[in-house]
Amino acid sequence: MRHLLDTTDLSVSEIDDIIALADDIIENKKAYSKICEGKQLATLFFEPSTRTRLSFESAMLSLGGSVLGFSEANTSSASKGETVEDTVRVVSGYADIIAMRHPVEGAPKVASSASLVPVINAGDGGHSHPTQTMTDLLTIHREKGRLSNLTIGLCGDLKFGRTVHSLVKAMCRYPDISFVLISPKELSVPDYIKTDYLEANGIPYFETEKMEDVMPQLDILYMTRVQRERFFSEDEYLKHKDAFILDNSKLKNAKSDLTVMHPLPRVNEIAKEVDSDSRARYFEQARNGKFIRMALIITLLRWAGELD
Numbered sequence: 001m002r003h004l005l006d007t008t009d010l011s012v013s014e015i016d017d018i019i020a021l022a023d024d025i026i027e028n029k030k031a032y033s034k035i036c037e038g039k040q041l042a043t044l045f046f047e048p049s050t051r052t053r054l055s056f057e058s059a060m061l062s063l064g065g066s067v068l069g070f071s072e073a074n075t076s077s078a079s080k081g082e083t084v085e086d087t088v089r090v091v092s093g094y095a096d097i098i099a100m101r102h103p104v105e106g107a108p109k110v111a112s113s114a115s116l117v118p119v120i121n122a123g124d125g126g127h128s129h130p131t132q133t134m135t136d137l138l139t140i141h142r143e144k145g146r147l148s149n150l151t152i153g154l155c156g157d158l159k160f161g162r163t164v165h166s167l168v169k170a171m172c173r174y175p176d177i178s179f180v181l182i183s184p185k186e187l188s189v190p191d192y193i194k195t196d197y198l199e200a201n202g203i204p205y206f207e208t209e210k211m212e213d214v215m216p217q218l219d220i221l222y223m224t225r226v227q228r229e230r231f232f233s234e235d236e237y238l239k240h241k242d243a244f245i246l247d248n249s250k251l252k253n254a255k256s257d258l259t260v261m262h263p264l265p266r267v268n269e270i271a272k273e274v275d276s277d278s279r280a281r282y283f284e285q286a287r288n289g290k291f292i293r294m295a296l297i298i299t300l301l302r303w304a305g306e307l308d
Contacts (some may be wrong), residue, residue: 001112001115001116001117001118001304002118002300003108003115003118003120003121003127004077004118004119004120004121004130004131004296004300005108005109005112005119005121005128005130006121006128006130006166006263007128007130007133007134007166007169007170008169008170009130009171011142012173012174015078015134015170016147017247018134018295018296018299019134019138019292019295020204021143021182021279021295021298021299022138022288022291022292022294022295023138023142024064024233025295026291027059029062032062032063032298033062033063033064033065034063034064034168035307036060036063036064036065036114036264036297036298036301036307037061037064037065038065039060039065039066039096039097039301039306039307040065040066040067040068040094040095040097041056041057041060041065041066041067041068041069041095041096041098041099041297042056042068042069042091042092042094042095042097043056043067043068043069043070043071043097043098043100044069044087044091044098044099044100044101044105045069045070045071045100045101045147045228046084046100046101046102046107047101047102047103047123048071049071049123050265051099051264051265051286051289052101052122052123052289053071053099053101053122053133053258054119054132055286055289055290056099056122056293058074058290059244059290059291059293059294059297060294060297062290062294063097063294063297063298065096065248065297068094068095068242069091069099069285070303073084073199074156078202081293084102084110084114085110085111085114085251086114087111087238088100088111088114088115088119089114089115089185090198090253091114092114092115092116093115095114095117096117096301096304096306097117097118097120097297097300097301097304097306098111098115098117098118098119098120099119099120099122099131099293100119100120100121100122101121101123101124102123102124103123103124103125103239104124104125105124105125105214106124106296107124107125108121108122108124108246109277112286114300117256117304118216118300118301118303118304120296121302122299123162125162127160127260128165128166128203129130129162129163129166129265129290130166131292131293131296132163132166132263132289133163133166133167133169133289134296135171135285135286135292135293135302136163136170136215136261136285136294137171137265137283137292137303138172138291139259139261139281139285139288140148140220140250140259140261142188142276142288142301143259144219144220144259144290147171147174147177148174148175148176148177149176150171150173150176150177150178150220151177151178151179151180151216151219151220152167152168152177152178152179152180152218152219152220152222153179153180153182153211153214153215153218153220153221153222153246154168154179154180154181154182154189154222155182155183155211155221155222155223155224155231156180156182156183156187156223156224156225156226156244156269156289157183157187157224157225157226157245158182158183158187158188158189158224159183159186159187159188159189159190160187161224163224163263164222165189165190167222168188168189168193168197169193169197169200169251169262171203172198172201172203173199173280175205177200178204178205178206179203179204179205179206179207180205180206180208180214180217181209181216182207182208182209182210182211182214183201183207183208183209183226183244183246184209184226186236187208187226188207189207200236206209210251211244211246211250212253215250215253215254215265216254216255217253218254218255218258219249219255219257219258220225220258220259221246221254221258221259221283222261222262223246223260223261223262223269223270223292224262224263224265224269224271225267226244226269244262245268245270246269246271246274247271247272247273247274248271248274251263251274252280254279256279257279258277258279259281259283260274260277260279260282261281261282261285262282262285264282264286266282267273268299
């Protein structure tokens with residue numbers, strides 16, 4: 001039984017195949033509209049979610065399957081003290097595949113050991129968010145036509161942002177990638193990401209606190225939210241917050257084909273005025289999430305012998 005707990009569970013060729021399948025789904029939606037007839041997806045969301053949960057549900061319904069599950073822990077037997085293992089052991093007897101989000105790092109791995117069906121990690125604490133990363137890879141591929149020879153700027157909360165960590169791990173496996181890490185010192189990329197992934201793979205990277213200085217170099221700008229609660233003092237937050245808000249003035253010197261991405265939800269880190277810029281692709285990125293999850297559901301069910 002194969003599960004998707006982290007993008008590193010997939011080989012590069014498997015990632016490329018899944019992206020190709022998602023591309024084909026986008027171009028030929030009708031051809032896939034009944035492929036999962038009679039199959040059920042269980043969405044076990046132990047913490048709130050909008051885009052991830054709804055895109056999983058939309059994905060399965062668009063494949064002709066059905067959905068069951070819960071959207072908060074307090075609406076499940078977890079509120080009575082039931083363990084993750086017991087919940088998954090029971091639910092895997094009702095469904096053909098499970099998508100699970102949990103606030104505790106490693107919970108989906110525990111779930112996979114008890115499950116009778118494939119488990120997809122839909123986010124576990126600050127650890128990993130592989131389906132968001134696959135969404136990001138699909139978006140980059142559709143915008144740039146490649147996943148190599150790119151300079152990627154990561155901006156905002158790079159310390160706690162699981163989407164950033166997952167993207168770095170995935171992109172390190174492609175050739176001619178470099179990163180520009182844009183954040184306040186308090187929210188810089190964790191040392192293990194630098195040593196175990198960037199440096200271990202010989203990936204060039206540069207750290208800065210000024211977005212404007214590096215904007216002309218970037219092929220991709222991946223924005224994340226700078227959260228007030230991450231700072232030691234209000235003064236420190238106020239000192240930094242405007243430096244990490246993307247607006248039209250900061251885009252002035254950017255490449256004409258820059259791709260601006262954001263995993264959403266945004267608060268104020270991207271000004272509304274940027275939405276009308278042709279380089280803003282974060283809403284297309286969110287839409288792509290449905291199609292990559294359709295491709296992942298098909299792939300994992302095929303690997304489990306549940307689909308032809």
